[in-house]
Amino acid sequence: MSAWIEMIGDEEADEDLLDALQLARTPHGTVDNVMRVHSLRPNTMRGHVVLYRAALHDDANTLPMWLQETISSYVSILNNCPYSLANHWANARHLMDDNEKADAVEKALQSRKPQDVFDGRELALLKYAEKLTLKPGQMEAADISEMRANGCDDGQILEANQIICYFNYVNRSLNGLGVTTENDTVGYYSGSADQAQA
Numbered sequence: 001m002s003a004w005i006e007m008i009g010d011e012e013a014d015e016d017l018l019d020a021l022q023l024a025r026t027p028h029g030t031v032d033n034v035m036r037v038h039s040l041r042p043n044t045m046r047g048h049v050v051l052y053r054a055a056l057h058d059d060a061n062t063l064p065m066w067l068q069e070t071i072s073s074y075v076s077i078l079n080n081c082p083y084s085l086a087n088h089w090a091n092a093r094h095l096m097d098d099n100e101k102a103d104a105v106e107k108a109l110q111s112r113k114p115q116d117v118f119d120g121r122e123l124a125l126l127k128y129a130e131k132l133t134l135k136p137g138q139m140e141a142a143d144i145s146e147m148r149a150n151g152c153d154d155g156q157i158l159e160a161n162q163i164i165c166y167f168n169y170v171n172r173s174l175n176g177l178g179v180t181t182e183n184d185t186v187g188y189y190s191g192s193a194d195q196a197q198a
Contacts, residue, residue: 004178008039020045032184034083034170037177048170055166061159066095067122071129071160072167074109078133081171083179086186124150128157129164 010031013021020042024035038045056068063071069092076084093102101117108116114126124147132139147157173179 002033002180002182003037005037006040007033007036013039017042020049024049026185028185030185033179033181034174034184037173037179048173051166052170055162060155062153063125063156063159064095066092067125068159068163069095070105070109070122071125071163074114074126074129075133075164075167076171077109078112078130079168079171079175081167081175083174083181084167084171086181087184090186121147121151124152125160128160132161132164133168 008017010018010021017039020038021031021036024031024045026032035045035048038048056072061068069088072088073085073092076088089106093099093106096102096105104117108114108118109126112130114130115123118126128143128147131143144157147160148154152160
């Protein structure tokens, strides 16, 4: 089973659902379980696809893609979401293109010690990700000031904020519905494509 609730296959989908499934298709031509779990409510699938692509794959984003995927992975570690972590850590590792660095980063993130491998802007963003994920009611203006002091402009702060918020949403959706990667293509770069999956 790929989720704890019913997921409708393409062959059983009505016209409205087929339209939403088409929007959600990856470049591999598949619909991952993260999106298919919405099949009983196609409008939430549409909303999810649009939010995901705007947060993580917008051409206006200026944070490096490997860093966007690393932030995504760290939030997924903090939320203990195996589904998102499997996909986005595979993407981050691929984009780093350095196995030794990726191994060190993975170890640091898993032990919640990003300071072991990062400093400056990257560390400030990961500290912000941790606090916003685990202590959202304790956020303060100083958290923004720290990122600015480490070289982030306000647009990059917004990018990071939206990636963090999106992954907190999707981690809870996946964990709350028992969604697994069964029958998914894990990580965008496992095929011939150039862009990451949700």
